[in-house]
Amino acid sequence: MGILEVKGVNKRFGGLQALGDVNLSVAENSVHAIIGPNGAGKSTLLNCLVGKLIPDTGSVMFDGQSVLGRTPHEINQMGISRVFQTPEIFGDLTVFENVMIPCFARRDGAFRLHAFETVMNEQSLVEQAEEILTDMNMIDKRHMHSASLSRGDKRRLEMAMCLVQEPRLLLLDEPTAGMARADTNNTIDLLREIKEKRDITMAIIEHDMHVVFSLADRITVLAQGTPLVEDIPEKIKGHPKVQEAYLGQAQ
Amino acid sequence: MLGLDKRDLTLLAIVAVLCLCAPILLNPFPTGSELAQFNAGYPDLMQRFIIFGIFAIGFNILFGLTGYLSFGHAAFLGVGSYATVWMFKLLGYNIVPGILLSLLVSGLFALAIGYISLRRSGIYFSILTLAFAQMSFALAYSVLSPITNGETGLQVYGTDPQYLMGPDSPNIPHLFGLEMRATHFIEVGPWLWQFNAGYYFCAVVMLVAFYIAIRIFRSPFGMMLRAVKSNQQRMRYTGLNPRPYTLAAFVISGMYAGLAGGLMASMDPLAGAERMQWTASGEVVLMTILGGAGTLIGPVLGAGMIKYLENILSKINDSILHQWFSFLPDGLEDAAVFMIHPFIGKGWHLTLGIIFMLVVIFLPGGLVEGGQRIGRLFRRRGKASDDAVHPPKAAPHVGE
Structure with missing residues (x-):
């Protein structure tokens, strides 16, 4: 069982199904990337993990304890830290x-x-x-x-x-968003160093494929609020569904 | 020493020396000379400097550190005054129980108001505190008359029980027999210095209050309060709950205000509802911003400046102006008096307003920033090539 277990999470904003039946398991001491095109629900999912949003249904367990209904500072005290898209x-x-x-x-x-x-x-x-x-x-x-x-x-x-x-789990929300290539590479090196030096689990939400493939042990691809596939990076690269939903679009 | 570093200790020592010598320093002009009206070294005014200084120091702990702008702090001042006068009425004229009760009552009152008001931030917080203060003011004027004596104001009557009054206790506020009104006059040449017991008592209290404020500024708690001002989101995601921090700051600053109110009543055993009015709340905001919000000494300077202008400028009238300008030809004399007239006497608010505007526009850090700029100007002379050698400037020490 992973350190973070997301089961059957649904979140609706009015008529929009932001998250539909999301299941996710992040293994301890691994780097798990969550990717997906704009509007796929990546940030919503992240906000559900840190207590900013409460899912309509489903459960989010961290280290065997539910995080739902807890405030952000309580969740942080449980051992989850978050890095924001723009540095806070x-x-x-x-x-x-x-x-x-x-x-x-x-x-x-x-x-x-x-x-x-x-x-x-x-x-x-x-x-x-x-x-x-x-x-x-x-x-x-x-x-x-x-x-x-x-x-x-x-x-x-x-x-x-x-x-x-x-922290036992570090959540990173697009850590390289808006960065120049050189800065992106520096961030990748920094994260890799952190990963090697410390016993830490990381979940990264990322847009940039280069970042994802150079860091992640496992990748989940979200599209329209539901996970398409979850696998190791080598298999994600060539996966037809992913090509269609994400990579294909970009090229 | 005292848990302070060298710089803070120096600041505290300077403030202590200034307080000690204030009766001399504030009376620079010989008695009877034409400039004697600019002297501020009389007990009543000096007490007010100190008391409003305490009020502003406390306000600054909330506003300067957390950025929460309360528009209702006068309510705590008023509550403190009422509490002290009630102690005079019930127990006797010793000021110690009164001041202790004013701390307690204002603290509890601040806890209640803060608990509700701090659910909101920004302008909504300000409006909530303003509403509470105005409610307190209105209640004190009307419904709560049995406690506050309404429009007349609360005062001590001969029929009051005063259970702890001994047969030979003084019949005015005193500290274990030392009457607050007692003044020792010293005449040196043309100067008359007045050393007042009440003033020195207030000064000692202020030094303690100032010392506590320095400790709070330098403590982890103070750092957390600045973090609240800076980024509450980051604070929450760092595992800290901003609410109890702001509430604690609110209660502490409310107790400072209550202490100021208690001292005010101890110097003059009266308490009126107008002390709680919104103008009084606004005044402490002005003092803090004028002196420099978030700095240690700024609020005290601001309080001193406003109280000085209020008392000195408002005393100048047209006939004094005519005296000053009597060396000019008649027409010019009248013109000069006419020009200055709106800024003096009852028009002192106008002068204050202009000074306030100038400070806010040109010295956003208040009078303290002005002082720092002058200091830097002097330091830069002699070593002009300083900037090229040094790496980017370090952030200034808090409250410098």
Whole structure:
């Protein structure tokens, strides 16, 4: 059984069937990609996993526990972190503070009134934050305002913020959307490095075939809200149904 | 020391020294001289500087850190005042129980209002707080008259029980016998300095309040509050619940307002409903923005500036202007007085409005930003090629 089990999920927006009977199983320590043309329901599915949307029917189990009905912060505390399509970071804070916040969240839970401690006195958390920034090659930028980072650096920072929590499942929503080829390749290298170094499961929603085929262990193809096929990348490439629904269109 | 780094400790020390010497510093002009009307070193006004400073420090914890703009903070100030006067009526004129009760009551009141208002953010939050404050104001004026004494305002009468009053307790607010009104006069040459017990009590309270604010700004909790302002979505997806953080900030700032209200009543044992009116809520917003929202010292500067203008400018009248311009030929004198007339006396709001506009347009960071720019100007001289050598500028320290 996978770490994430999606069974029979349906989601309707008015007359539109956004998700129709989606089943998905993500195996632990694998990279699972979910691809599909625009409007296939990829983002809806992702939003159902993190508590932003609640499916009409079906179940979403993470590590044997249902995530349905839980708020996003509760789901995060269960061990699911999410990287957004456009990097969501704390723009008014410094890079270092951006990384400290998830460190506190991981240690102290959803709320703690630590009004009389000092951030810099939390030695072990500071070390964790510095370690992840060093890993991500961002340690020189620790005192910068994160809003002034380049887009690529914002993405790295967001990744660092997610990874420092040591999530069991990392969800990535089009991590290379709107990036130049060179940046895309950097992101691929970064993700590959993360995959090799850490015991982490990743689910990637992606448009870019190049990214998907260079990273994924398994691929699910969504079209019009339903999974067409699920298989290893080599088989997906030549699959006639996929060609028809997705790749064929692009060429 | 005190859990503060060197910079914050310096700031606290400077504020402490300024508070200590305020009766001298605010009286730069010899008594009886023509400029003596610009002196602010009399107890009543100095107390107000400090009390509104506390009010603004607390408001800044909410607005400056989380970005939630409350338009109803005067309600907590009013509640604090009422609580303190009730303690005077029931127990006696010692101010300690009154101030403790004002903290408690305003905290509970803020918890209730905050719990409801914080369900919304942005303008809806502001409107909700405004509505609650105006409801409190209206209730205090009418339905709740038995508690608030309606239009007359709550005050202490000879028939009040005052259970803890000893036979020789002072019959005015005091701190274990030290009367708040007690003033020690020192005359040095042409200057008259007034050292008032109430002022120094308020100043000590403000220093404690300021110290707590610094600790909150530097704490993980303060960082979380800035995270709320910056990106709530990211916060939720980082496993943090923004709601209790904002509610805690709301309650803390409500208690600061209640403390200010309690002190106000301790200096002058009266409490009226007008303290809760929306203009009073608006005033603290102005103070915070004028001084610099999100900075440590800004709100205190803003409060001082507004209270100074209110008290000094409004005292200047036409005959004083005529004196000033008497060196000009008659026609010009009248013209000058005519030009300045709208900005003084009752027109001081106009002056305040213009200053506020100028600050918001040219110094969005408030007076503190002005100070920083001047500081940078001086530092840049001497080492002009600084920028080329250094990597991108680090983000300024919070509350610098």
